[in-house]
Amino acid sequence: MAGAACSRLAGMAGSRETRPVTELTRRERLRAELERDARAAARRLAAEEGVEGLTVAAVARAVGVTPPALYRYFDGRAGLVRAVYDDVTAEFMDTLAQAVRRQDPDDLSSHLHAATRAVLDWSMANKVEFDLLMGAAYAKIADSEEGIPTVIARELGGFFGVPFARLWREGRLRIQADEDIDPVLAEQLRTYRARVGLDFPIGVVLLMVICWRQIYGLLCMVVYEHHNFAFDDPMPLFEHMMDHLLGILGLERSPRLRVP
C-alpha cells in the first residue's frame, strides 16, 4: 500500500498533464489490476468447474471483493463469460500461430499438419474453452451478444486460408470447377469467402470446408468424449485423418513436422 502510494507520487512528479500512456493514475492502475485478476479468476473457474461454475460470486470471492463490485467491470455474468471468450480466442489463435512458426516456412504439409495438431492438442487440454469457442456454449453467447457471431469461424477460416491460398497458387489442388458445384452451395461458398476475406476459387473454399468438417467432427468426438470407451487416445485416428486430408490436398506427410 505504502509502496503503491510512493510510485504514484513518483509518477505524478514526472508528468502531470501530458501523462504518457505508460503512466497510469493510481485508480487506473488498481482498476487494471483488478480487471486482470478477475479475468484470470474467471478463466480458471471456467476451466476447473465448467462454464456453469463461472459465477459472479465465485469470481468476486477469488479477487476479494463483493459480487456487486464486479458490475463496475463487467456486464454481469454474461460479461464475465464474454471476457473469458475474448481472452481464450486470443490465446487459442496465438497457440496456432506459434505451432506454425515452428515449421519450415516452405513446408506446406507440416504447416497444415502442425496447425491441425495444435487445434487438437489445445482442444483436449482446454475442453471447457473449446466448448466456449467452437461448441455448444458458443451459440449461447452469440445469441445474446451482438459482435460475437462468426468470430472464431472467421479467424480460423482466415488462418487456414493462408496455406490454402499458397496451395492454390502453386497449382497443386485438384478442385471442382465452379459450374460443377451445386448452385445453392456455390452461393454459400461465395458468401463464406467474402465474409472471411479469401481470394481463391470457391472450389478451394469447398476443399477447406470438407477438411474442416472432418477435423471438427474428430474434435467434438474427442472433447465431448462420446467414443472414449474405445478411442481413449485420439492420436491414431487423428494421424489417419491427417494422411487422408493431406492426400486430398495433394500433399504427403512431411518428415520435417515439428511438434512440441
Place this chain on the structure above:
Amino acid sequence: MAGAACSRLAGMAGSRETRPVTELTRRERLRAELERDARAAARRLAAEEGVEGLTVAAVARAVGVTPPALYRYFDGRAGLVRAVYDDVTAEFMDTLAQAVRRQDPDDLSSHLHAATRAVLDWSMANKVEFDLLMGAAYAKIADSEEGIPTVIARELGGFFGVPFARLWREGRLRIQADEDIDPVLAEQLRTYRARVGLDFPIGVVLLMVICWRQIYGLLCMVVYEHHNFAFDDPMPLFEHMMDHLLGILGLERSPRLRVP
C-alpha cells in the same frame, strides 16, 4: 375424484392378490400419471428454454406440485435431466428406425442415406436434445451417472452396423487389411467392435468411424450454428457429403430414396 375412486373399487372387486399388471392401484395410477406429466414437462422445458431452463421448480410449477414433491419421483435436477435423456434417446432411435422402414429393404444406398438424413433432420429440429444426446451436455450427465456412458454411441453404432454388415457380406467394400492398420488404432477398433457388438473386420469398423466423423462434424456445425453466417441451409453440404460417403462405400445415390 369420485370417478377415480369408483374405478379403483371395480379394480379391487376384480382381483386383490393376483392383480394382473394392467390393474393398478389408485396410488400407482396417480404416480404413473404425475411421472408421465413431469417427464413431458421436463422435455418441453428443455426444448423450449434449453437444458439450463430445465429446473426442478419449473417442472413442479408445470405439473402443479411443490418442488420437493418431485424428489419422490426423480433424483433431483440430475434425475430430471436423466429422465429426459432416456426419453429422448428412445425417441431418436425410433425416428431413425422409421426413416429406414420407409425405404426399399434391398436398397442399401437409400437405407444409409435416409438414416443419415433422419439424424440431420432430427438434430436440427431438436437442437437442445442433440446437445444432450451427442453434444456437450452429454459429458456432464455421463460424468455423474454410472450406466449412461456410451449409450448413444453404442445404439448408433449398432444401428448403422446393420447396413455395413450387409455391405460387407455383399463384398462391395474396399477396406484396409488388418495388418495395414496402425496397431494401436486396430486395437481401439477391436474394442469398439466388441463393445458395440459388431462382427465384421476392423477395416469395416474403420470405414464406419470415418463416415461418422464426417457426419458428426456436419451435425455439430449445423446445430451449434458456427457457420450459419454463410451456410444457412445445410442441405447442399449434406448432399455433397452423402455423395462422397456413398462413394466411399461403393454405392451411388439411390433414385428410390424416400424422405418424408
Place this chain on the structure above:
DNA sequence: GTAAAAGAGTGAATACCATTAACCATGTGA
C-alpha cells in the same frame, strides 16, 4: 372393519446464485 404401515405431498429452513439500489469513502483534478 380397523389399525398399523407406507406413500406422497406440504411448508419451513438452508444455502447458493444474480442483480439492483442506496450509500459511503476515497482518489482525482481544478
Place this chain on the structure above:
DNA sequence: TCACATGGTTAATGGTATTCACTCTTTTAC
C-alpha cells in the same frame, strides 16, 4: 481545498436446489 467521479460497500429482491419434519391419504395386514 473542495467538488465530483469512481469504486467499493451493505441491504434487499427474487430466483434456484435440496433436506427435513410433519400431515394427510392410501394401502395392507390382521
